[in-house]
Amino acid sequence: MSKRKIVLAFSGGLDTSYALVSLREQGWEVLTANIDTGGLHSGEGDVVRARAEELGSARHFVIDAREELYERVVTYAIKANYLRNGGYPSCVGAERLVQAEKVVQCALDNGADAIAHGSTGAGADHVRYDSVIRALAPQLEIITPIRDERLTREFERDFLAQHGFATSDKVTTYSINEGLIGTSIGGKETYGSWDYLPEEAWESTKSIKDAPEDGIELILAFDKGEVTSATTLDGAPIEGTGPGAPNYAILRSLNALAAEHGVGRGIHMGSTMVGNLARVGFEAPGMLTLIAAHRELERLTLSNRQQATKATLGTTYGDLLHEAVYYDPILDDFRAFLDSSQARVTGEVRVRLQKGNVIPLGSRSPYSLLDAATRQGVVYGYGSSLWTGEQARAFAHMYAIPGAIAESAGLAPLGGHSAP
Numbered sequence: 311m312s313k314r315k316i317v318l319a320f321s322g323g324l325d326t327s328y329a330l331v332s333l334r335e336q337g338w339e340v341l342t343a344n345i346d347t348g349g350l351h352s353g354e355g356d357v358v359r360a361r362a363e364e365l366g367s368a369r370h371f372v373i374d375a376r377e378e379l380y381e382r383v384v385t386y387a388i389k390a391n392y393l394r395n396g397g398y399p400s401c402v403g404a405e406r407l408v409q410a411e412k413v414v415q416c417a418l419d420n421g422a423d424a425i426a427h428g429s430t431g432a433g434a435d436h437v438r439y440d441s442v443i444r445a446l447a448p449q450l451e452i453i454t455p456i457r458d459e460r461l462t463r464e465f466e467r468d469f470l471a472q473h474g475f476a477t478s479d480k481v482t483t484y485s486i487n488e489g490l491i492g493t494s495i496g497g498k499e500t501y502g503s504w505d506y507l508p509e510e511a512w513e514s515t516k517s518i519k520d521a522p523e524d525g526i527e528l529i530l531a532f533d534k535g536e537v538t539s540a541t542t543l544d545g546a547p548i549e550g551t552g553p554g555a556p557n558y559a560i561l562r563s564l565n566a567l568a569a570e571h572g573v574g575r576g577i578h579m580g581s582t583m584v585g586n587l588a589r590v591g592f593e594a595p596g597m598l599t600l601i602a603a604h605r606e607l608e609r610l611t612l613s614n615r616q617q618a619t620k621a622t623l624g625t626t627y628g629d630l631l632h633e634a635v636y637y638d639p640i641l642d643d644f645r646a647f648l649d650s651s652q653a654r655v656t657g658e659v660r661v662r663l664q665k666g667n668v669i670p671l672g673s674r675s676p677y678s679l680l681d682a683a684t685r686q687g688v689v690y691g692y693g694s695s696l697w698t699g700e701q702a703r704a705f706a707h708m709y710a711i712p713g714a715i716a717e718s719a720g721l722a723p724l725g726g727h728s729a730p
Contacts, residue, residue, distance in 0.1 A: 312339075313337060313338060313339040314337070314338055314339065314423045314424070315338070315339045315341065315420065315421060315422045315423055315424075316333060316338045316339070316340055316341070316422055316423065316424040316425065316426050316453060317341045317342075317343055317413060317416050317417040317420065317422045317424075317425050317426070318330055318333065318340055318341070318342050318343070318367075318425075318426040318427070318428075319343055319345065319409065319410070319413045319425070319426070319427040319428070319439070320342035320343060320344050320358070320362055320367070320370075320428075321344065321349075321358070321428070321487070322344070322357065322358040322361045322362070323428070323481060323485070323486070323487075324463055324466050324467065324470075324477055324481045324482060324485075325428035325429075325430070325456050325463075325466065325485075326342075326427075326428040327361065327365055327466075327470060327475065327477070328428070328455065328456070328461070328466040328469055328470060329426055329427075329428045329455045329456065330342065330362065330365045330366065330367060331365055331366065331469070331470065331473055331475065332455050332469075333426060333453065333455065334365075334366045338424075338453075339368050340366065340367055340368055340426075341367065341368055341369045341370070341371070341416070341420055341422065342362040342367040342369075342370045342371070343370075343371045343373060343412065343413050343416045344358050344359070344362070344370070344371065344372050344373070345373050345375050345408070345409040345412045345413060346372060346373065346374045346375060346376060347375050347376060347379045347405045347408060347409055347489045347490055348376050348379070348405075348488070348489045348490025348491070348558070348562065349487070349488035349489050349490075350372075355372050358372075359372065364475065365475060369420075371416055373412045373416065375408045375409065375412050376490055376556065376558050377556055377557055377558060378408055379405055379408045379489075379490055379558070380490065380556075380557050380558035380561065381557060382407075382408065383404050383405065383407065383408065383491075383631070384490065384491060384558070384561060384597075385535075385536055386627070386645055386648055387399065387400070387404065387491070387597070387601075387628060387631075388535065388536070388537070388597075388600050388601060388604050389535045389536075389604075389624070389648040389649070389651070389652050389655075390620070390623075390624030390625070390627050390628050390648055391601050391604060391605050391608070391620070391621070391624055392601075392624055392625065392627070392628030393601065393628075394578065394580060394628065394629065394632055395578065395579075395580045397576060397578060398576065398578035398580070398592060399491055399492055399592075399594045399597040399598065399601065400491065400628065400631070400632045401487075401489065401491050401492030401493060401494045401592045401593075401594055401597075402435075402487040402488075402489050402491070402492070402493070402494045403434060403435070403438065403494075403631075403632050404491060404628075404631050404632060405489045405490070405491060406435055406438035406439060406442075406634070407438065407442065407631070407634075407636050409439075410427075410438060410439045410441075410442035410443065411442055411446065413425060413427070413439075413443075414442060414443055414446045414447050414450075417447065417450060418447060422450065423450070423451060424450055424451035424452065424453050425439075425443055425447070425450050425451075425452055425453070426452075426453040426454065426455070427439045427452075427454060428454075428455075428456050429454060429456065429457060430456050430457055430460075431454075431456075431457040431458075431460065432588075433582065433588065434582055434583050434632075434633070434634065436454060436457050437583055437633075437634050438634040439452075440452055441634045441636060441637075442634075442636060445636070445637050463482050463483075463485070464482065467481075467482045480510075483497055483498070483511075484496065484497040484511055485497065486513060488513065490558055490561060490562065490565075491561075491594060491597055492565075492574070492592055492593055492594030492595075492596075492597055493513050493514065493592060493593045493594075494590050494591070494592050495507060495511055495512070495513070495590065495591035495592065495593070496590050496591070497511060497591075499511070499591075500577065500589045500590055500591055501589070502589075503579065503587075503589060506577065507577065507591045511591065512575065512591075512593060513593060514565070514566070514569040514593055514595070515569040515572060515573070515574050515575045515593045515595060516569065516570055516571070516572045517572060518572045518665050518666040520572070521570065521571045521572035521664075521665050521666065522570070522571060522664075523665075524664070525571055525662050525663055525664025525665065526542075526567070526571060526662070526663050526664075527542070527543050527660060527661070527662050527663075527671070528540055528541065528542060528543075528548065528660070528661050528662075528663065529541050529542075529543065529545075529658050529659070529660050529661075530599075530600065530603040530658065530659050530661060531657070531658045532603075532604060532607055532655060532656060532657060532658075532659070533656050534649075534652045534653060534655060534656055535604065535648075535649075535651075535652030535655040536652075537560050537561075537600055537603075537604070539551065539560070540560045540563065540564060543660075548560075548563050548564070548567055549563060549566075549567070550562060550563035550566075551563050560596075560600075561596040561597065561600065562596070563596075564595060564596035564599050564600065565594075565595050565596035566595075567595075567663070568595030568596060568598070568599045568663050568668070569593065569595040571663040571664060571665070571666070572665055572666035573595045573598060573599060573663050573666055573667070573668055574592075574593045574594045574595030574596070574597075574598050574599075575591075575592075575593055575666070576591070576592055576593075576594075577589060577590070577591045577592070578590055578591075578592055583633050583634070598668060599661065599663065599668050602661065602668040602670060603659040603661050603668075603670060604655070604659075606659050606661075606670035606673050607655055607657050607658075607659050607673050607675060608620070608655055609673075610657065610673045610674075610675055610678050610679060610680060611654045611655050611656070611657065611675050611677045611678065611679060612651070612654070612655070612679075613679070616651060620648075620651050623644060623647055623648075624648065626644070627641065627644040627645075627648070630644075654675075654677035655675075655677075656675055656676065656677060657673060657674050657675025657676065657677070657678070658673065658674055658675075659672070659673045660672045660673070
């Protein structure tokens with residue numbers, strides 16, 4: 311009788327390494343699928359493959375999903391200026407949609423009976439994977455050794471050692487997930503709310519004290535909200551971009567370049583899907599650079615009401631993705647709004663990357679509202695040819711009336727004072 315077949319979402323880390331050996335011991339024929347959403351650098355795919363084969367994978371697949379991730383997830387995260395709780399670009403969380411879909415497709419293509427992943431039950435990733443599998447392949451069994459057995463990383467390390475497989479101390483100490491959007495880092499320091507991750511825990515970003523003093527200036531060009539080029543001030547494309555480069559090349563290159571200038575580090579704390587607080591370190595140099603530049607261009611090209619509405623709907627859209635609400639039709643409505651909102655978000659932004667900061671220095675656009683006002687004779691701080699001084703006085707008089715009425719009724723105390 312042939313063994314039952316299972317496809318394991320495999321990263322080569324501690325959790326999935328344990329899962330592979332454990333599933334084999336239970337009698338499964340284990341196929342491993344490594345979905346590349348930007349976490350594999352030169353030669354690392356071969357390292358993950360070798361690890362899978364060492365641990366006993368019957369067949370290993372490497373599936374490149376970077377372009378699809380960029381088109382379906384990253385472009386809309388930038389259009390939405392999405393930062394969870396105002397600061398976290400949902401580094402790896404938003405990538406799980408594409409990763410899980412590719413694992414499901416691999417399982418269906420290879421006649422698997424089940425899918426396994428290495429998520430714990432403490433975070434949100436197990437919900438993300440399960441949501442996709444239940445939606446796309448409800449007939450497949452879901453096996454989750456780490457979640458079901460509630461294992462510690464120390465136990466997993468010892469288990470692998472007993473079976474003759476070595477693990478590094480850092481893999482045991484920290485849970486690190488890298489992707490195109492960024493890297494998440496969890497460890498003992500993030501279990502509480504006070505401690506900061508030590509220098510050795512960070513994967514790519516330089517510390518602020520070690521970053522270059524002078525920084526670097528770039529020009530980022532956007533067309534309808536999508537970044538199209540990243541150049542130095544003399545017009546030279548930054549390394550890894552330019553003609554023929556893939557759609558995600560600018561983000562990938564900015565991840566490396568901005569990291570050298572200490573950009574992108576942070577620790578995010580926020581509520582999980584089940585309501586408890588969680589804390590995680592992250593590095594997202596490229597996304598934070600692009601979102602800062604994109605937001606600056608929107609300030610030049612969108613009305614106040616557009617910006618305010620986008621801030622609300624963009625946050626809701628990003629939160630739904632972060633929380634694994636992947637297939638609700640409302641997401642199509644949000645994307646339609648975001649696409650429409652970007653019709654005039656075209657132009658260039660000059661930014662400086664310096665000592666951990668992304669500093670917008672200037673912006674220009676053929677749809678500049680500032681230029682349009684200047685052409686009409688409106689110059690902030692200098693007056694306008696569109697109205698007279700008497701008209702300005704009348705506007706200020708009328709504008710103050712609601713506040714004056716509220717104050718006289720005792721409804722608007724100021725500095726502890728209320729009207730008698």
